[in-house]
Amino acid sequence: MRKKTLCSNGTNLRAAYIAPHPPIIIPDIGRGEEKKIASTSKALKTISEEIRQIEPETIIIITPHSKMHRGAVTINTAKIIEGSMRQFGCPDLNLSANNNTDIVKNIIKKCKKTGFPYAAVDMSLDHGSFVPLYFIASELSNFSLVHINYGIMLSAMLEEFGSILSEVIEEKKCKSVFIASGDLSHRLLSTGPYGFAPESLKFDKEFVRIIKEGRLSEFAEISPVLAERAGECGLNSFLVLSGLLSCYEYSQELLSYEGPFGVGYGVARFKVESIRQEEDDEESEEVFNGNKKFILPDSQTKDPYIDLARKSITYYLKYNKFLKCKNADGIQSGKAGVFVCLKKEGTLRGCIGTILPTKSSVSEEIIKNAVSAALHDPRFPPVDLSEMNEIVCSVDILSEPEEIKSVADLDVKRFGVIVSSGSRTGLLLPNLEGIDSVGMQLAIALQKGGISPEEPYTMYRFEVIRHE
Structure with missing residues (x-):
């Protein structure tokens, strides 16, 4: 848990919040029923008062209930973002705000540069955004909005998008809060509208624990099966928040949790203290080096990158949690995008990566992507612990992608390629077996992105340092 003295340090992200969105909490809609969730109302009023004191230029909100795309985040490009509660019987209850189009353009630019999948769409204000903003607007009227709907994506991708938002906020020097x-x-109650599922109790208990302990990265460890059976709609928002706050030091507090209607409502605040620096606390150094806490007799080679990838997978399969490692011996400092690929008997068994870094170190990036490659590549069943003796790992450390204008700027052995058209993106690593021409490399990348060679698209190239 990060607990430090708050200070005014010039970070442009000043605070972040988790907020539920039950329309019944608005008195005009609840007509007295809102009193049953008075703790949630009080907590939302508390964060609204804090936001008034911060006086942000922009509120960035991510929601599950606007336009959603599978495999891409949806970014609102409307100049004026407005909506009402018509669908809940209150057509005269409406809100509107100017879109911060400068921030939106820079998010889109960053997505294009990194090959991150997005859709740019004019959207109305959905109730997932309306409810938190209803409370905020009662305290603060002069702010612009950035309105985003998360996509159905791997947890590592959602965390990556959070880090993209952080970069844009800090680069554009935009005084912001994030919701x-x-x-x-x-499904908390048999008498509730969605019935009862025992997984609901477990999911909400995990949420409370993660917030209280400040371990937001552990949202990525929640089983997709557990989340689905619980019937939640917030986990992907929390994963974006995790990626965003991974770039900062912060203190956190759970302000309220309740579920009298059979739906869990949690309100939490995160006060940003500083840009995250290298940590040297004991907890973050639980690595596999001989003088640390955990050693696994699982070395495949003397390459520390491959060793860390393999040990990360084995540790997760044994203990169902991530290996803690800030900076492993022999691995480069700084941050970078990382791809981890697994093969079994010479055949691909999983490959997951991040184009841009989502963690504060290359070591952490390897750990998360190795586990994702083993367990969350949708093309393959999860790797079992019994397979690990047959699994061969490779680790690619990526340079930052650069836009190119012509295939003449590509070299199939030296450069990987990213192609992007709207929300569709395809990526292919360099120097792959059987890919011996730029034309073949480009064709496969286009095919992976679902992009026709006949339509306009943007190309980027990147280099890798490969460990295999």
């Missing part, structure tokens, strides 16, 4: 809108389990 992760999401309700928790929808």
Whole structure:
């Protein structure tokens, strides 16, 4: 848990919040029923008062209930973002705000540069955004908005998008707060609208623990099966928040949790203290080096990159949690995108990566992507612990992608390629077996992105340092 003295340090992200969005909490809609969730109302009023004191230029909100795309985040490009509660019987209850189009353009630019999948769409204000903003607007009227709907994506991708938002906020020097809108389990009570599922209790208990301990990266460890059976709608918002706050030091507090209607509502605040620096606390150094806490007799080679990838997978399969490692011996300092690929008997068994870094070190990036490659590549069943003796790992450390204008700027052995058209993106690593021409490399990348060679697209190239 990070607990430090708050200070005014010039970070442009000043605070972040988790907020639920039950329309019934608005008195005009609840008509007295809102009194049953008085703790949630009080907590939302508390964060609204804090936001008034911060006086942000922009509120960035991510929601589950606007336009959603599978495999891409959806970014609102409307100049004026407005909506009402018409669908809940209150057509005269409406809100509007100017879109911070400068920030939006820079998020889109960053997505294009990194090959991150997005859709740019004019959207109305959904109730997932309306409810938190209803409370905020009662305290603060002069702010612009950035309105985003998360996509159905791997947890590592959602965390990566959070880090993209952080980079844009700091580069554009935009005084901001961030709202992760999401309700928790929808199946807490047999008398509730969605019935009862025992997984709901477990999911909400995990949420409370993660917030209290400040371990937001552990949202990525929640089983997709658990989340689905709980019927939640907030986990992807929380994953974006995790990626965003991984770039900062912060203190956190759970302000309220309740679920009297059978749906869990949690309100939490995160006060940003500084840009995150290298940590040297004992907890973050639980690595596999001989003088640390955990050693696994699982070395495949003397390459520390491959060793860390393999040990990360084995540790997760044994203990169902991530290996803690800030900076492993022999691995480069700084941050970078990382791809981890697994093969079994010479055949691909999983490959997951991040184009841009989502963690504060290359070591952490390897750990998360190795586990994702083993367990979350949708093309393959999860790797079992019994397979590890047959699994061969490779680790690619990526340079930052650069836009190119012509295939003449590519070299199939030296450069990987990213192609992007709207929300569709395809990526292919360099120097792959059987890929011996730029034409073949480009064709496969286009095919992976679902992009026709006949339509306009943007190309980027990147280099890798490969460990295999």
